[in-house]
Amino acid sequence: MRTARRGEPMATTTAAQRRSAARAGYDAYLAECPARQLLERIGDKWVSLVVNALADGPRRYSDLRRRLAGVSEKMLTQTLRNLERDGLLTRTVTASVPARVDYALTPLGAGLLPLLRAIKDWAEEHMPEVLAHREAHDGARAD
Amino acid sequence: MRTARRGEPMATTTAAQRRSAARAGYDAYLAECPARQLLERIGDKWVSLVVNALADGPRRYSDLRRRLAGVSEKMLTQTLRNLERDGLLTRTVTASVPARVDYALTPLGAGLLPLLRAIKDWAEEHMPEVLAHREAHDGARAD
DNA sequence: CTGTATCCCCAACGATACTG
DNA sequence: CAGTATCGTTGGGGATACAG
Numbered sequence: 001m002r003t004a005r006r007g008e009p010m011a012t013t014t015a016a017q018r019r020s021a022a023r024a025g026y027d028a029y030l031a032e033c034p035a036r037q038l039l040e041r042i043g044d045k046w047v048s049l050v051v052n053a054l055a056d057g058p059r060r061y062s063d064l065r066r067r068l069a070g071v072s073e074k075m076l077t078q079t080l081r082n083l084e085r086d087g088l089l090t091r092t093v094t095a096s097v098p099a100r101v102d103y104a105l106t107p108l109g110a111g112l113l114p115l116l117r118a119i120k121d122w123a124e125e126h127m128p129e130v131l132a133h134r135e136a137h138d139g140a141r142a143d
Numbered sequence: 144m145r146t147a148r149r150g151e152p153m154a155t156t157t158a159a160q161r162r163s164a165a166r167a168g169y170d171a172y173l174a175e176c177p178a179r180q181l182l183e184r185i186g187d188k189w190v191s192l193v194v195n196a197l198a199d200g201p202r203r204y205s206d207l208r209r210r211l212a213g214v215s216e217k218m219l220t221q222t223l224r225n226l227e228r229d230g231l232l233t234r235t236v237t238a239s240v241p242a243r244v245d246y247a248l249t250p251l252g253a254g255l256l257p258l259l260r261a262i263k264d265w266a267e268e269h270m271p272e273v274l275a276h277r278e279a280h281d282g283a284r285a286d
Numbered sequence: 287c288t289g290t291a292t293c294c295c296c297a298a299c300g301a302t303a304c305t306g
Numbered sequence: 307c308a309g310t311a312t313c314g315t316t317g318g319g320g321a322t323a324c325a326g
Binding site for chain 1: 302
Binding site: 124 | 185
């Protein structure tokens with residue numbers, strides 16, 4: 001993107017382009033915002049559940065799959081890999097027959113528990129009110 | 144879904160079907176889990192930003208659009224409507240010329256601020272470590 | 287047992303144009 | 307000023323089959 005060199009009017013390239021630039025900049029800012037990065041992690045559908053499932057100790061893969069009855073293998077593996085990649089849990093392979101893999105929270109991952117707890121507490125205390133609003137709102141215009 | 148009444152072997156319809164049933168049940172459970180409902184709300188890309196933008200008082204639509212430089216009109220409106228629907232903010236129309244609309248947090252919505260603050264604090268304290276892990280992990284296998 | 291590989295769908299998000 | 311309408315892209319997430 002080059003600035004207009006000549007002193008020409010150039011009525012175009014103003015509003016829309018400025019918008020685009022602002023967007024790009026803001027997006028870059030958002031991509032670096034720690035809070036948003038965290039929300040993207042824990043917002044993943046299975047992350048909070050996996051972390052909670054590991055709260056009281058290591059679990060095997062099949063163990064997790066049973067406890068999180070709704071998860072597909074693909075998503076469970078993907079979630080675990082992402083969390084491992086971020087240093088939130090460890091993956092330990094025991095090369096026996098049959099193979100055995102244990103997952104456990106790291107201290108960093110365990111540090112997430114109080115935060116998840118806070119989220120859960122807020123949710124249990126206030127979500128009913130939120131849902132009541134939602135239904136009232138929908139009901140009023142369902143007609 | 145009926146349980147197998149007879150003591151018959153019925154090799155088919157077992158594993159896969161049981162899986163499906165478990166999934167459906169678990170999904171239903173998740174749909175009702177307050178913590179997940181909350182995560183779905185605040186996980187929306189613009190929700191936390193909008194709530195924060197309203198932290199210190201009401202704002203007009205165009206005001207919000209300026210402060211959240213990256214948001215499209217569609218997403219801003221959609222986010223605001225969702226939050227209004229959930230009783231987290233109010234929408235006040237002043238029928239003047241030109242039209243004017245103010246958005247403000249309700250007490251319920253303001254109650255979200257401490258939680259968002261907690262998320263932000265955790266993120267600022269620990270996300271650098273998470274990102275360091277991530278890069279180390281990626282770098283190790285980037286070859 | 288612990289995954290990987292593949293295909294597919296859909297909802298989120300964005301871009302653009304138009305309206306009261 | 308404050309939206310609505312419409313279209314297109316993208317990636318999250320699930321189903322299924324296969325592999326070490």
